[in-house]
Amino acid sequence: xxxxxxxxxxxxxxxxxxxxxxxxxxxxxxxxxxxxxxxxxxxxxxxxxx
Amino acid sequence: xxxxxxxxxxxxxxxxxxxxxxxxxxxxxxxxxxxxxxxxxxxxxxxxxxxxxxxxxxxxxxxxxxxxxxxxxxxxxxxxxxxxxxxxxxxxxxxxxxxxxxxxxxxxxxxxxxxxxxxxxxxxxxxxxxxxxxxxxxxxxxxxxxxxxxxxxxxxxxxxxxxxxxxxxxxxxxxxxxxxxxxxxxxxxxxxxxxxxxxxxxxxxxxxxxxxxxxxxxxxxxxxxxxxxxxxxxxxxxxxx
Numbered sequence: 001x002x003x004x005x006x007x008x009x010x011x012x013x014x015x016x017x018x019x020x021x022x023x024x025x026x027x028x029x030x031x032x033x034x035x036x037x038x039x040x041x042x043x044x045x046x047x048x049x050x
Numbered sequence: 051x052x053x054x055x056x057x058x059x060x061x062x063x064x065x066x067x068x069x070x071x072x073x074x075x076x077x078x079x080x081x082x083x084x085x086x087x088x089x090x091x092x093x094x095x096x097x098x099x100x101x102x103x104x105x106x107x108x109x110x111x112x113x114x115x116x117x118x119x120x121x122x123x124x125x126x127x128x129x130x131x132x133x134x135x136x137x138x139x140x141x142x143x144x145x146x147x148x149x150x151x152x153x154x155x156x157x158x159x160x161x162x163x164x165x166x167x168x169x170x171x172x173x174x175x176x177x178x179x180x181x182x183x184x185x186x187x188x189x190x191x192x193x194x195x196x197x198x199x200x201x202x203x204x205x206x207x208x209x210x211x212x213x214x215x216x217x218x219x220x221x222x223x224x225x226x227x228x229x230x231x232x233x234x235x236x237x238x239x240x241x242x243x244x245x246x247x248x249x250x251x252x253x254x255x256x257x258x259x260x261x262x263x264x265x266x267x268x269x270x271x272x273x274x275x276x277x278x279x280x281x282x283x284x285x286x287x288x289x290x291x
Contacts, residue, residue: 004100014158018107029268031218036278041284
């Protein structure tokens with residue numbers, strides 16, 4: 001592990017917040033896409049059956 | 051063979067479905083390698099100490115934040131001129147990535163600024179224009195959410211995007227325009243004497259490539275989502291009608 005010295009808070013919190021925000025963004029985009037795909041498939045199935 | 055054929059949602063879904071898996075892998079490799087190299091394998095800077103490691107997230111996120119808005123500008127102009135739905139839906143998808151990248155750049159900038167400048171924030175030209183760009187991103191997303199008619203929302207958000215482009219330009223060039231404030235000039239420059247040392251430069255390039263590809267992947271996936279939601283709404287409207 002690199003020795004961050006007196007700047008440990010600045011460096012670690014920068015990386016921590018960035019990683020958390022990117023994970024949240026990826027989760028938001030992926031889940032929203034999966035929800036939209038399921039909803040469209042359900043409507044298309046309903047249309048074909050009905 | 052024309053670029054405009056990808057304005058067809060079916061063709062766009064087909065092509066993007068092929069690009070996304072490959073771009074995801076390359077993005078993950080670049081991000082992991084660039085951040086690992088930058089964080090673990092580079093030395094401290096003689097002036098900035100270990101805070102120089104923040105460069106590998108601050109510069110790429112700021113670069114993506116500004117260029118995402120330019121991509122949105124081009125897509126919005128295509129919508130206003132040629133009325134291609136996919137282009138404005140791509141702009142909407144890009145805004146979600148852009149706002150998070152702007153927030154990352156603002157937060158990491160404050161965390162880096164505090165030990166280096168002695169303050170979390172200053173009303174410096176670049177910082178201020180970046181904050182206004184962040185507010186434009188929020189306004190753009192809120193405007194999409196506030197208007198039910200998708201074509202009206204697309205028109206109004208496109209106009210907002212054109213206006214906000216002023217602040218995207220200022221975020222990039224404020225340092226050169228006013229030559230004042232705390233923020234330094236470009237970290238990446240064609241001028242060897244101006245840009246960062248090679249020991250920081252190569253992992254930074256790798257990290258930038260990772261962030262750009264992440265933006266591409268998330269924008270493509272987001273656009274696919276918007277196309278599907280639009281199709282679902284159209285089918286429901288047809289059933290009810």
